[in-house]
Amino acid sequence: MLLYDAGRESYTKGWNQSIHRLDKGAAGAAERRRFAVARPVLTALLVIVGIPAVQVGYVVLAEHLLRFVPEKHQGKLRPWLWLAPALFFLGVFLVYPAASTFYLSVLGPDSREFVGVQNYRFAFTEREMLIAFRNNVFWLVVFTGITVSLGLAMAVLTDRVRYEPVARAVMFLPMAISFVAAGVIWKFVYEFRPLGLPQIGSLNALLLSVVPSFQPVAWLVNSSVNNAALILVAVWVWVGFCLVILSAALKGIPVEVLEAARVDGATEWRIFWRIILPMLAPTITVVATTMVIYALKAFDIVYVMTNGNFDTEVIANRMYKEMFNFRDFGRASAMAVILFLATIPVMAANIRRFRQQELTR
Amino acid sequence: MNPPALAAERTVRNGPRRLSAAWRHLPVHVIVIGLCVLWLVPVMGLLVSSFRPPRLVASTGWWAALAPPFRFTLENYREVLGAYGMGRSFLNSLFIAIPATIIPIAVAAYAAYALAWMRFWGREVLFAMVVGSLVIPLQMTLVPVLRLFNQFGLSGTFPAVWMAHTGYGLPFAIYLLRNFIGALPRDLLESAHMDGASHLTVFFRLILPLSVPAIASLAIFQFLWVWNDLLVALIFVGGTPSVAPMTVAIGNLVNSLGQNWQLLTAAAFISMLLPVVIFVSLQRYLVRGILAGAIKG
Numbered sequence: 001m002l003l004y005d006a007g008r009e010s011y012t013k014g015w016n017q018s019i020h021r022l023d024k025g026a027a028g029a030a031e032r033r034r035f036a037v038a039r040p041v042l043t044a045l046l047v048i049v050g051i052p053a054v055q056v057g058y059v060v061l062a063e064h065l066l067r068f069v070p071e072k073h074q075g076k077l078r079p080w081l082w083l084a085p086a087l088f089f090l091g092v093f094l095v096y097p098a099a100s101t102f103y104l105s106v107l108g109p110d111s112r113e114f115v116g117v118q119n120y121r122f123a124f125t126e127r128e129m130l131i132a133f134r135n136n137v138f139w140l141v142v143f144t145g146i147t148v149s150l151g152l153a154m155a156v157l158t159d160r161v162r163y164e165p166v167a168r169a170v171m172f173l174p175m176a177i178s179f180v181a182a183g184v185i186w187k188f189v190y191e192f193r194p195l196g197l198p199q200i201g202s203l204n205a206l207l208l209s210v211v212p213s214f215q216p217v218a219w220l221v222n223s224s225v226n227n228a229a230l231i232l233v234a235v236w237v238w239v240g241f242c243l244v245i246l247s248a249a250l251k252g253i254p255v256e257v258l259e260a261a262r263v264d265g266a267t268e269w270r271i272f273w274r275i276i277l278p279m280l281a282p283t284i285t286v287v288a289t290t291m292v293i294y295a296l297k298a299f300d301i302v303y304v305m306t307n308g309n310f311d312t313e314v315i316a317n318r319m320y321k322e323m324f325n326f327r328d329f330g331r332a333s334a335m336a337v338i339l340f341l342a343t344i345p346v347m348a349a350n351i352r353r354f355r356q357q358e359l360t361r
Numbered sequence: 362m363n364p365p366a367l368a369a370e371r372t373v374r375n376g377p378r379r380l381s382a383a384w385r386h387l388p389v390h391v392i393v394i395g396l397c398v399l400w401l402v403p404v405m406g407l408l409v410s411s412f413r414p415p416r417l418v419a420s421t422g423w424w425a426a427l428a429p430p431f432r433f434t435l436e437n438y439r440e441v442l443g444a445y446g447m448g449r450s451f452l453n454s455l456f457i458a459i460p461a462t463i464i465p466i467a468v469a470a471y472a473a474y475a476l477a478w479m480r481f482w483g484r485e486v487l488f489a490m491v492v493g494s495l496v497i498p499l500q501m502t503l504v505p506v507l508r509l510f511n512q513f514g515l516s517g518t519f520p521a522v523w524m525a526h527t528g529y530g531l532p533f534a535i536y537l538l539r540n541f542i543g544a545l546p547r548d549l550l551e552s553a554h555m556d557g558a559s560h561l562t563v564f565f566r567l568i569l570p571l572s573v574p575a576i577a578s579l580a581i582f583q584f585l586w587v588w589n590d591l592l593v594a595l596i597f598v599g600g601t602p603s604v605a606p607m608t609v610a611i612g613n614l615v616n617s618l619g620q621n622w623q624l625l626t627a628a629a630f631i632s633m634l635l636p637v638v639i640f641v642s643l644q645r646y647l648v649r650g651i652l653a654g655a656i657k658g
Binding site: 056078080093094186187320340344 | 386389390392393394396397400401402403404406407410418419420421422423424456459460463464465467468469471472474475476479480481484487491492493494495496497498500501502503504505506507509519524525527528529531532535559560561564585588589590591592595596607608611612615622625626628629630632633636637639640641644648
């Protein structure tokens, strides 16, 4: 564990040094000012004027060049010119790297020698990796279970109050916040001080004021609760997403169906289980699979809040460490492949279902 | 069991019964409002703490600031924006997020137009491949892309992140736009072509204006995604503070400042400001984008 932190510390130190370098002396101040003004203005110009110009310019130029092509070939050539930028980006950033990662995963740390399945054997046997697998499964079950069921419950409940839009916006708001900021927010909520000192973290203070005999807990360090604490943050972020989608689907259920059931004497509870739930089932599946994929790829929250220490490691975070702290590209690639293989069935099912929905709409 | 239908009928007839219905709704209100409060309290803690003097943040809970004497300060913001370079990273975030939103949308719109309204061999297969590339998790692509960037000396520059985000955002963008553009009325496009309009005219005068709703949802979605992204930024520009966005800068502050909550909370709040404003003012479009794109990985 020391090893991990050493790698990260040196990185952080480099960052701090460069800040200090900028702070030094009067000459430094002048340089800093130039740096701070000239570069952003140029970049801004490039961003605001240059990029759209290039993009519009591309199709205009392509269409002009097409005029020099014999008429009968124009129709054949045109689609590919319009598609070319997309194909370039998809090829360079998705197709080629994905294929290449498979290849790198059977090579050594610096991708020179062939090592067979050694990286995979490492990934499935090393202690920290086993903890990461366990945690990802824990995320998968608990995170998915809570977000979907809470989202569903809130969709049904907010449907009955007049201030629904406000309530929905409030729960949806964390989606607009980065996981990094959410990490800061919740690290502060979980802040721990030993008993006797004033608690400044909301959670310990709250529990202490309700139960005076409560022993403050170091939520992110204590390995019996820290995974749950991290998952709670992710739940806080994602419930709004489930809520928004499920409540849109709920609005799609014809009012007559529900009214008919009520007239026939069904209780609200029965209506929920016998009508609402089955009718929402396809949407629930889409939402649940999205949550499953997020749980498998969980990274940001863990990286910011514990960096995988104290038994909170997850595969994606470990992969990042292998890449940047240990510089072992073989192992990092093997872990990426494992992630890919784990998500592919879920993703494929999700896309198929989604396409069906599109077709029937 | 009392048939609820009868009960309902009675409720309508007898005024006072309506009150009891309101009472029965009380648990619903309590749960909904309770959860909303729970959802807001952590953000409140952040906001309040970011305006408190360091000594007080370290010694009392943030809720203590809500009672007199009120002692608030802007010093924390001055410090993170100046000495800790948060102002610089805010600009960096803008420089990253704006092009990383514009580029993929334009590229996707061209591709979507071709896929929806041009006939050519391999069109269906190509679209299936685009949809299929949605399954590739971006973790899978990081190592090779980083090597590629290193070869071309691109890592640690803005274009590196722009291009990476374009690549990662494209499958979803093409998918969404192709479905939207494909659903535009055929007669409209055909009559435009009949009148002798070129593909350029049709695209810029007809397709783009008609696709504004889809493009708006997509733009907001992609902007928030890029603005809030940590992983891509960390890997492609993480080691270069002069181009690193807010997420990376705050991630570093969390490590180096540890317990200086007044600074961390101020930095986090600055990073939330823009997405929250966009969220609140354009929520409608965002929801539409999310409904259409529940499958972005």
